Amino acid sequence: MSKTILTIDDSASIRQMVSLTLTGAGYTVIEAVDGADGLAKATSNPINAVLTDLNMPVKNGLDFIREFRAHPASTGVPIVFLSTESDDAMKAEARAAGATGWIVKPFKPDQLLAVVKKVAGA
Amino acid sequence: MSKAADPTDTFRQEARELLEQLEQALLDLEQNPHDSDLVGSAFRALHTIKGSGAMFGFDEVAEFVHDFETAFDQVRKGKAEISPGLVTIALAAKDHIAQLIAEPGRHAAAGAPILEALRKILTASDTSMGEVAAGSVSDAGSSARTTWNIAFRLPEDALVLGTNPLLLLEELCALGTATVTARADRLPPIETMDPEASYLGWEVVLETDQGREAIEDVFIFLKDGMELTIAPVDVEESARAGPGPASSNGTPAAGRPARSAGSATPSGAKGNSSLRVPAERLDELMDRVGELVIAQARLSQIAAASDDASLKTVAEEIERLASGLRDTTMGIRMVPIGTLFGRFRRLVHDLSGELGKQVEFVTSGEETELDKTVIERLADPLVHIIRNSVDHGLENAQARATAGKATKGTVRLAAVHTGAEVAISISDDGAGLDAARIRQKAEEAGLIAPEARIADEDLYQLIFHPGFSTAREITSVSGRGVGMDVVKRTIESLRGAIDVASKPGEGTTVTLRLPLTLAIIEGMLVRVGKGRYSIPLSAVEECVELSASEADAAKGRNFLNIRGNLVPFLRLRELFRTQAPAELHQKVVIVSAGEQQVGLVVDQILGNSQTVIKSLSKLHADVETFSGATILGDGTVALILDVGHLVRFGQTFEERIRNSQIGRVA
Numbered sequence: 187m188s189k190t191i192l193t194i195d196d197s198a199s200i201r202q203m204v205s206l207t208l209t210g211a212g213y214t215v216i217e218a219v220d221g222a223d224g225l226a227k228a229t230s231n232p233i234n235a236v237l238t239d240l241n242m243p244v245k246n247g248l249d250f251i252r253e254f255r256a257h258p259a260s261t262g263v264p265i266v267f268l269s270t271e272s273d274d275a276m277k278a279e280a281r282a283a284g285a286t287g288w289i290v291k292p293f294k295p296d297q298l299l300a301v302v303k304k305v306a307g308a
Numbered sequence: 309m310s311k312a313a314d315p316t317d318t319f320r321q322e323a324r325e326l327l328e329q330l331e332q333a334l335l336d337l338e339q340n341p342h343d344s345d346l347v348g349s350a351f352r353a354l355h356t357i358k359g360s361g362a363m364f365g366f367d368e369v370a371e372f373v374h375d376f377e378t379a380f381d382q383v384r385k386g387k388a389e390i391s392p393g394l395v396t397i398a399l400a401a402k403d404h405i406a407q408l409i410a411e412p413g414r415h416a417a418a419g420a421p422i423l424e425a426l427r428k429i430l431t432a433s434d435t436s437m438g439e440v441a442a443g444s445v446s447d448a449g450s451s452a453r454t455t456w457n458i459a460f461r462l463p464e465d466a467l468v469l470g471t472n473p474l475l476l477l478e479e480l481c482a483l484g485t486a487t488v489t490a491r492a493d494r495l496p497p498i499e500t501m502d503p504e505a506s507y508l509g510w511e512v513v514l515e516t517d518q519g520r521e522a523i524e525d526v527f528i529f530l531k532d533g534m535e536l537t538i539a540p541v542d543v544e545e546s547a548r549a550g551p552g553p554a555s556s557n558g559t560p561a562a563g564r565p566a567r568s569a570g571s572a573t574p575s576g577a578k579g580n581s582s583l584r585v586p587a588e589r590l591d592e593l594m595d596r597v598g599e600l601v602i603a604q605a606r607l608s609q610i611a612a613a614s615d616d617a618s619l620k621t622v623a624e625e626i627e628r629l630a631s632g633l634r635d636t637t638m639g640i641r642m643v644p645i646g647t648l649f650g651r652f653r654r655l656v657h658d659l660s661g662e663l664g665k666q667v668e669f670v671t672s673g674e675e676t677e678l679d680k681t682v683i684e685r686l687a688d689p690l691v692h693i694i695r696n697s698v699d700h701g702l703e704n705a706q707a708r709a710t711a712g713k714a715t716k717g718t719v720r721l722a723a724v725h726t727g728a729e730v731a732i733s734i735s736d737d738g739a740g741l742d743a744a745r746i747r748q749k750a751e752e753a754g755l756i757a758p759e760a761r762i763a764d765e766d767l768y769q770l771i772f773h774p775g776f777s778t779a780r781e782i783t784s785v786s787g788r789g790v791g792m793d794v795v796k797r798t799i800e801s802l803r804g805a806i807d808v809a810s811k812p813g814e815g816t817t818v819t820l821r822l823p824l825t826l827a828i829i830e831g832m833l834v835r836v837g838k839g840r841y842s843i844p845l846s847a848v849e850e851c852v853e854l855s856a857s858e859a860d861a862a863k864g865r866n867f868l869n870i871r872g873n874l875v876p877f878l879r880l881r882e883l884f885r886t887q888a889p890a891e892l893h894q895k896v897v898i899v900s901a902g903e904q905q906v907g908l909v910v911d912q913i914l915g916n917s918q919t920v921i922k923s924l925s926k927l928h929a930d931v932e933t934f935s936g937a938t939i940l941g942d943g944t945v946a947l948i949l950d951v952g953h954l955v956r957f958g959q960t961f962e963e964r965i966r967n968s969q970i971g972r973v974a
């Protein structure tokens with residue numbers, strides 16, 4: 187059974203790229219458009235990993251991470267956030283909030299695949 | 309769902325919206341140079357375009373935006389001020405980005421001068437961002453196969469936070485040949501053990517030719533907070549807690565996404581859920597609803613004629629549902645006109661610079677909704693009228709000063725609902741139209757007879773005549789006399805009308821009046837002689853009876869006194885040259901268009917019905933009295949009266965009578 191990845195990003199083009207890349211590699215992808223949408227989907231679908239942007243309307247990524255981690259459904263689920271720059275402060279904050287890993291934007295499809303494989307397996 | 313969209317299409321669409329956001333932010337910044345939210349908004353838009361652009365192969369875009377963004381960052385950090393000059397360059401940069409996206413590979417050269425101008429105006433040039441794009445994997449400083457001792461322990465909450473030690477071990481093993489041993493020395497007694505905590509440690513002896521960095525990469529996400537030692541077997545170890553510098557793939561340049569709407573799935577944008585739908589599907593939906601409405605009318609008729617109570621009930625229910633469906637469907641196509649207004653801000657800004665006139669652009673009624681297709685077709689006419697206002701209407705600074713006006717001219721764009729119409733007005737506080745010169749030009753062109761008495765409003769309408777221009781010189785912006793007739797035709801093709809009002813020395817106002825809905829309306833059915841006609845209900849003000857005595861007394865002066873107002877009336881029987889005998893008590897339906905009203909005298913009022921508007925064929929396109937036709941429940945055709953035209957006709961009818969011309973109505 188394929189692994190399910192939740193991708194949260196308010197940019198339709200990024201969501202599309204993530205979706206195409208991951209489904210092409212055999213993952214199942216669920217898309218969400220902001221932190222609130224992401225939280226709803228993360229807590230009502232069995233997922234193997236979350237890929238989330240940080241800067242989003244309605245609910246941003248950091249709040250999503252905190253709130254998801256407070257929910258039992260998040261146990262053992264790796265959360266990868268999209269890092270905007272080599273911003274160590276942001277990385278630290280996200281880690282403190284409960285994120286597992288990050289990927290720096292802009293990223294190419296194979297970089298994305300490498301990270302997803304790393305945290306969630308094939 | 310549908311076939312896979314070209315990924316670059318999504319990017320292009322997103323970029324278009326982001327560029328629009330950027331433009332609005334820049335224009336707003338010109339008015340409010342210290343608003344940091346606006347700077348942030350502009351910055352985010354740029355950031356996202358750069359990031360997404362790089363991901364979709366638009367490298368020129370990413371490169372240009374990178375440099376542009378660097379400079380703009382100065383502003384965000386408070387190191388540079390927003391000036392009108394900066395805004396103008398920024399707008400030019402925005403145009404350039406749009407071009408790079410639209411035609412990749414052809415415009416790269418045009419970017420350099422823009423960046424140069426930008427740098428100049430910001431003085432500092434901080435282009436050394438240092439790190440280069442195209443991240444590469446950690447240098448393969450690898451060489452011979454080396455054996456490493458790797459020992460690591462995860463923080464206790466690592467499992468809960470999504471780290472899977474098995475995956476880490478798998479990654480290590482994939483680097484070469486490895487032996488793994490688990491260390492259970494830190495397991496607490498079972499009573500105090502937290503099943504979700506990580507207590508194990510691992511030792512891995514790995515033989516690999518990948519080098520140290522590859523090993524460190526495995527733990528890249530965990531470097532803080534974990535215990536990790538990596539030591540080559542043959543070297544004297546000094547236990548190093550904490551890993552070396554992790555090399556991350558990818559570049560530091562990134563994009564922070566701005567707001568965008570979704571594609572095939574419902575998504576959020578600015579807090580509302582919205583959906584992109586191809587316009588053809590909406591049209592299809594409209595057609596089906598239209599057909600449903602016609603069928604429902606037929607059903608209602610049958611039900612009315614029948615004794616079956618349950619049939620009547622159902623027919624009523626269906627009528628209610630069809631009406632609701634109609635309203636909802638019409639509503640889908642409605643778009644606030646504010647989307648158009650935003651475009652014009654840029655236009656006025658550029659015109660102002662081009663013509664050297666200071667202009668204040670004020671808008672109101674942005675929430676006023678119009679059918680999407682109407683809005684799209686309004687864009688060009690409005691651009692034209694605004695151009696005229698700025699170019700010909702507003703005087704230059706000197707003339708304004710002489711006239712005692714403020715140096716800054718004002719162009720006001722307003723949209724408002726009135727009954728069945730939307731009125732869009734463009735007014736300027738310029739010099740106004742010169743009636744005498746219009747008249748002169750018209751007489752020269754043979755459009756009017758020299759002695760004819762013509763009201764100013766009608767004189768102004770002559771400016772819509774093809775080739776007519778009283779401009780003394782042709783500027784690059786306007787004056788060729790080509791545009792206004794196209795404007796008029798476009799508005800008329802939307803079944804709308806244009807009015808022009810002007811006060812010499814004070815300004816001019818052009819008002820476009822457009823019908824609210826195009827396809828399905830609530831209509832009032834009336835009978836004139838043997839024919840049935842539909843009047844848009846939203847235009848109907850009231851109905852009164854015209855008693856026979858009143859009719860006689862009014863002969864020659866077709867006015868009704870409605871609560872003190874004199875309302876002209878038109879006998880439709882005469883208008884349509886009906887032969888059939890008249891009802892004794894005629895009814896008058898008072899309709900309005902804009903500020904004016906007219907009473908339509910009919911034989912009988914039949915009731916309301918939902919009316920699906922069918923256009924008249926090309927053969928009848930010039931008939932102004934009717935705006936379309938509809939199929940009634942019993943299958944017969946009723947013509948829909950064009951209220952706007954009849955109201956205007958009613959006014960002129962009176963004028964003609966007053967001017968002692970007896971016109972036979974056509």
